[in-house]
Amino acid sequence: MQFSKNFIRQVADATDIVDLISDHGVTLKRAGSSYKGLCPFHSEKTPSFNVNPERGFFHCFGCSVSGDGIKFLMQYDRLSFSEAVEELAKRAGIPLEIQSGGPRSSNPEEDRGLHCLKEAAAFYSEKLSVPEGENAVKYLQQRGVPESMWKQFQIGISPDEWQGTLNYLQKKNISLSEMSKTGLIKVSEKSARHYDTFRGRLMFPVKDVRGRCIGFGARAMKPEDKPKYLNSPETSYYRKSQVLYGLHEGLTSIRKKRRLIFVEGYLDVIRLHENGFTEAVAPCGTALTQEHLKIALRYADTVILLFDGDSAGNNAALRHAHLLLPVALESYILTLPEGEDPDTFLFYKDKRKF
Ligand SMILES: [Zn+2]
Missing domain, CATH: 3.90.580.10 (Zinc finger, CHC2-type domain)
Incomplete structure (x- = not known):
């Protein structure tokens, strides 16, 4: 053939x-x-x-x-x-x-996109070690995220400017059209000028299974910045229904344990990894899909759904349970006390009595 x-x-x-x-x-x-x-x-x-x-x-x-x-x-x-x-x-x-004509772009274009995202991820993570990143570091410290974890997940901060990322990538000889295709910059309809999509946000690089940055999840740092989470757009290499945050970082232990823990957020994944549950993964800005379960089948025999301890979390777990029923995976739903999410639950675990 x-x-x-x-x-x-x-x-x-x-x-x-x-x-x-x-x-x-x-x-x-x-x-x-x-x-x-x-x-x-x-x-x-x-x-x-x-x-x-x-x-x-x-x-x-x-x-x-x-x-x-x-x-x-x-x-x-x-x-x-x-x-x-x-x-x-x-x-x-x-x-x-x-x-015949699959959904993927031609190779050189894809390579340029991945190169652009790799440069951006390095740029954002370096910002945490300069004065500009002080607030982000403070925020991470407040949330109790240790430095070893921000390093491992290459967390960063995007400059709080209209063209900070753009200027940096331009210096790296990346064209505006290449940047646009990755979703890192946008064009203003009024002025026709390009501007950064992610400004002053905590940046979570999303990696494919090989560890290549294929997009970002970006959390607002200021309460007035909406939405709270902003995600990179879909591209030929970033298909949200097929990507799991934390899979690359946890691959070795996932293979060993043959188990996946599905959580909802980036910080949940990081908190679980920090506490030794390195098989925790999360979908990126979508609900779990059949495609995600196909990935699960490749690596795991057991999956655990661990969602927030509120009615939204419980409902989500039940919805997903229906998705899991026909799949050949041993599945569990783990419920948390009311008002807790995996992040807060593990963070405060040593600090209170049950
Ligand atoms: Zn040999």
Whole structure:
């Protein structure tokens, strides 16, 4: 079967290479930003087989075999190129008929978008270490979010200016049209001038499974700023129904525990991770969808719904329970005391008596 370049790219992007290789019986251990294990292609006693999840690539320093997920299946399972693509599409739940003109943009455009978002995420997180970011740091301290957690989730602050992000990205040789496509800037209908979408907001980079920033959730810092949460728009690489906040950060433990805890907010995810529940994830500005459950099926046998302890949270849990019933997952609803959310519940847990 012939596949379009876009389709192959989409399949490769949806492939979690660490997961794929682990599923083939190779024990991988985290080593910095990559993973190490004993090479399945030559006999060795000390691990020289490296897997880089961000690049979706493996390489053996012993026998020099290297490649992406497709190449891995071709080598390991002795599949042809198209058989390997088909196999990976099946794993990722991507239907084969998508091949003619799938929903993805062309590669160079997507690459430019991801590059732009990566620069922006670095810019925002650096702002927390300069005087401009003092208020945001104070806010995080008040909420009891330790520095190790803001670093891990690369939280940042967007400048409280009309063109702060725009000017910075322009200095990085990123064009206005590229910025617009990521949703980081908008055009004023009145003046036709471009301006920053996110101004003076706490920025939560949303990462895909490989750890690439594909969009932002942005929380208002001033009560008069509405809405409280603003999210990046959908793009070919940021489809909200298919993205879970915290999945990348928790992947290692999710694989180990085969369990996911679904919560509602970014700060809930972070609080749970801080307390050792590194399998906590949240949808980004949407309710849970069938697509999210497909992701869950890939990584977990058990899911727990942990929503706010109020009537809205309880209703949401019940609605989602219906979505979960037909799915082959062991599912639980965990309810919190009235008025608590996972964040407050864990934050105050040592500070009061039950
Ligand atoms: Zn090797």
